Amino acid sequence: MDFGFKISPSSAVNLDNVDLTLYNRLLEAEPDICKCIACGSCTASCPANRFSGMSVRKAILNLQRGKEKETARMLSNCMLCGKCTMVCPRGINTRHLILSICKLYKEEAK
Amino acid sequence: MIYQGKQKIWADYQKEIPDDHWYYVRSCIRQNFFPGSEKMFLEICRNVLGKDFHENASHTTCGGIAYHCDTIPQETVMTIVARQFALMTEAGYENYVASCITSFGNYIEILQTWEEFPELETKIRELLWKACKREFKKPKYVAHASDLIYKYRNLIAERAKYRLINRHTGEPLKVVEHIGCHYSKMFPSKGVGGAEYPYVLCGMIEAWGGNVIDYPERRHCCGYGFRQYHVKANRGYSISNTHKKFESMEPYHPDMIITNCPGCPYFLDRWQYAIAEMEGKTYGENGYGIPVFTYEEVAGLVLGYDPWDLGLQLHQVAVEPLLDKIGVEYDPARKYEGLNHKNLLRPELPGVLKCC
């Protein structure tokens, strides 16, 4: 029956159900990914952020929370300028990381 | 679960509840939702236990719903409440008991506010005098009606005709207790057992033979949440919260739910129908729902009152399977017979949720 409203799924991220298979494979290629301290330097310096919402910090967090589609969509906006690599205080090679994520997800899409 | 750990917390949150001489105020909505409950409260307190409970026909709403829907200023709510206190003072009472959880929270919040801002109390006294030439004394004790039934739980158990036990298996019934948010979440020290592990309903269940279920979303809101329901666009949010609770309690196979708030039993009861229609899912046995009761209805049941005199025919979820489990006698033919043999008419039966 249509009451004009419906039950919406919980907005909570249930960590029990997050599938980390792909993330763990990424970890092998990019072990530095877990060094991220979410400082946001990458996002703040990203020329694509204002227009597309691109953020390496969010991309990493999304992968850890199992939101792979959001990440893949976001990364398509990256222009690979390398500024985020320059500013990362943890020395994460974000440019390399972005390429690795794209590669992994492309394989997955096949 | 470490039961002794809960007992330790319960011991920290015991409040003084005078035994007798109470001024009783009703809820705005309970008489429509659960028409037998308030009547049963007075019946038990006055006629079964012989206590003095006074009520006055000229009392009004406490303003709590409007206050929590953010539609009237606090001074207005306070003046309404001051008038209620004036009626109590005029009747010669000092102990004030509210039927409604939101009223109870409202009274406690206002008294506490006056404690911290005495100038506001002075202002309200002036406003009340200007409005209706009344004066008031603040109540010595404010209790929720469930506090009283909690206090009398053993007296009720002594007089009980039935216990919350499955007569087929001999096992205690598995009972979910749900506490209204405004009972102790705002002022944990004012609720029996505090806010995280309230004892007020657990105490009744234990005294009357049942087993309490503690499930992960026990502390979660019933889903009513005032604006969540009253604003139609938000109703999906209301039912989603209720749905979350049922999903969480489902693995425990509860036999019944007991509540102490006007809104909670209504939404836990009626939304089971809506969830059944939307999702095709029911939470009780054999396509039935989980019956939801007010604490007065449960007290009335164990004392042996006729279920139809308790108003249980107005529940959405059929209560008969539970009555059969306990062994309560009832006449199915009388279900839709109201006071003075008035025919209440038979409701249309829902498509998914099984009802009797």
Place this chain on the structure above:
Amino acid sequence: MKENILIIGGGIAGLEAAGQLLKLGYNPIIVEKSDHLGGHVADWNRLFPDMSPAEDLVSRLIAASSEANIFLNTEISFVNRLKDSWNIMLSNGISIITRILLFATGFTLFDASKKEEYGYGVYNQVMTNSDLEHWFNTGQDERIPEEGPAAMGFVHCVGSRDEKARNPQCSKVCCITAVKQAIEMKQKFPEAMIYCFYMDLRMFGKKYEDFYISAQKDYGIRFIRGRVSEVSENIEGKLVVKAEDTLSGKPVKVTLDLLVLMSGIVCNQQTCKTAGLLSLPIDSDGFLKSRDNIADITEAPREGIFYAGTCTGPKTVPETLAEARSAALEIHNYILNGM
């Protein structure tokens, strides 16, 4: 005759100060209320950042102060002010005349059951940082299964930075302790999924940041910025933990086999009582008030009374030891110049 110096508390601050005062030629007398020396550190297993055994440190300190007079299971009953000294009556009936008192009374671990929403003492699988150290030491705790937890969490700031718990201060050591304990658990149970729920990570000390990076990179410990709001138990007896992942702005929920609450450092009520006997002021944070919080942290506002360690606020082990040495030196200077 050697000068008597009464040290209240036989934890690491009291022991270190006693050792130094012995070397300087004085007669330190330690009054300890419990039945053992070493205080909280004696109950700990290993110390960050080098994972050195706590036992080694405590036994070294005990050895260095073995010539001091030590009264265990003893408290201060009352104090009489004499002309230029105090007559201290101990609970064992002994009285001591001294011109100098050193408070090394330490702290109390926050009672985690006060945070009712975390269910310590109510849910079976909830323990504290101290319980976990006890398990590291003894291997005995029913809450930890032999095969280890499949998933577990650490809750930072339990009773710290918490105005409602009346402890607005940061306890300083819990962040790094959680990281240390998380690493130790991961070493024991490499398959376990370990979460740390934090508000801020305060990694201020030597090598702390290295420790944190290693926890992230070498041990795969997952840090979630958000304070745990509620713990409950599901039908299998596992814990359901709710928090907000403040970095993504979404609530998170996770089912865990074990939850460790990082109980904070709170002021010792017993200390406040003893301080009351000597009319010593308490600072706004509930700890003992020093003459000056920058230059004279080890001195009380009253002549002849000194402080060392966590009686004046949360401190790490090296900070406490440094303060104990500093207090010993202050006492030495006071005796040489202050008479």
